[in-house]
Amino acid sequence: MNNIPSVDLADFLSNDPSRKQKFVNEIGKAYEEIGFVALKNHFLSDQLVEDLYKEIKNFFALPTATKEKYEIEGLGGQRGYTSFGKEHAKGKKEGDLKEFWHFGQEPDADANLIEEYPDNVIVEELKDFNTTGMEAYKMLEKTGIYVLRALAIYIGLDEHYFDHWASNGNSILRPIHYPPIKEEPKGAVRAGAHGDINLITLLMGASTGGLQVQHRDGQWIDALPEEDELVINVGDMLERHTNNKLRSTIHRVVNPPKDQWGKPRYSIPFFMHPRSDMKLNCLEKCITEDNPKHYEDITAGEFLHQRLVEIGLIKK
Numbered sequence: 001m002n003n004i005p006s007v008d009l010a011d012f013l014s015n016d017p018s019r020k021q022k023f024v025n026e027i028g029k030a031y032e033e034i035g036f037v038a039l040k041n042h043f044l045s046d047q048l049v050e051d052l053y054k055e056i057k058n059f060f061a062l063p064t065a066t067k068e069k070y071e072i073e074g075l076g077g078q079r080g081y082t083s084f085g086k087e088h089a090k091g092k093k094e095g096d097l098k099e100f101w102h103f104g105q106e107p108d109a110d111a112n113l114i115e116e117y118p119d120n121v122i123v124e125e126l127k128d129f130n131t132t133g134m135e136a137y138k139m140l141e142k143t144g145i146y147v148l149r150a151l152a153i154y155i156g157l158d159e160h161y162f163d164h165w166a167s168n169g170n171s172i173l174r175p176i177h178y179p180p181i182k183e184e185p186k187g188a189v190r191a192g193a194h195g196d197i198n199l200i201t202l203l204m205g206a207s208t209g210g211l212q213v214q215h216r217d218g219q220w221i222d223a224l225p226e227e228d229e230l231v232i233n234v235g236d237m238l239e240r241h242t243n244n245k246l247r248s249t250i251h252r253v254v255n256p257p258k259d260q261w262g263k264p265r266y267s268i269p270f271f272m273h274p275r276s277d278m279k280l281n282c283l284e285k286c287i288t289e290d291n292p293k294h295y296e297d298i299t300a301g302e303f304l305h306q307r308l309v310e311i312g313l314i315k316k
């Protein structure tokens with residue numbers, strides 16, 4: 001059963017203004033309430049999804065020593081491999097039961113960002129790994145830009161307000177492997193409760209179960225989309241920019257029951273970040289007498305740095 005609202009991107013892309021507005025209302029309402037939706041008709045083809053899973057499973061199946069060649073010091077885990085147990089949720093000491101890879105932005109030459117973004121790390125053992133990953137990256141980015149357009153309309157901004165900031169933004173595609181659980185996890189979980197850092201997250205792979213979303217009343221709800229749906233949620237940057245109008249909802253990935261410890265889990269979130277110089281200052285449209293300004297002014301780059309220290313990926 002799917003407990004988060006389902007929306008159809010085909011409505012937003014249709015030439016029918018009432019269907020487009022229906023999408024805007026549905027996603028906006030969902031983000032004011034639960035902060036999560038399942039989205040149909042994104043731009044990832046079935047073939048691309050299949051190819052991407054194949055590459056990712058092959059990568060994580062490589063010997064640990066081979067994977068560790070790609071764990072590059074000094075990048076704060078922003079590109080390449082991050083080994084098992086290294087990242088922890090903010091405020092938690094146990095590392096998550098996961099290892100992951102990061103693909104980063106390959107900006108257009110005229111965006112003047114080539115020097116700002118570190119190069120992607122190339123996996124020598126798998127000839128299609130990097131091209132397939134970046135193909136998926138671009139399709140998720142394209143999907144995310146439409147979602148942000150819908151949200152811009154919902155907030156009362158120009159439809160294209162986010163385009164400049166999100167295109168060529170500092171987004172990350174993170175294939176994650178949660179290996180089979182071999183011994184009592186002692187307080188560790190596959191992913192500890194957290195809010196995402198970025199503007200929005202587009203997640204592949206939640207249909208296998210394990211993802212839970214925290215309702216306002218404190219209860220945990222299973223987020224179980226259909227296989228062809230992406231789970232899309234608001235992150236802390238967008239919550240902050242909209243002065244809490246759109247909610248970044250706490251979520252986690254729980255360990256399966258003991259009889260299923262032998263099964264690995266794979267998921268692939270795309271963390272959509274803006275360019276680092278975007279100001280996340282609370283939008284005037286979202287500040288009212290009932291909802292006064294909640295946050296200090298900050299840029300996306302400064303905010304990201306703070307959070308990477310808090311989750312153990314950079315030292316200071």
Ligand SMILES: O=C(O)CCC(=O)C(=O)O
Pocket residue numbers: 176191196203205206211251252253266267268269
């Ligand atoms: O693996 C999942 O389903 C979700 C992972 C997640 O929430 C994250 O990496 O931020």
Ligand SMILES: [Fe+2]
Pocket residue numbers: 194195196201251
């Ligand atoms: Fe997350």
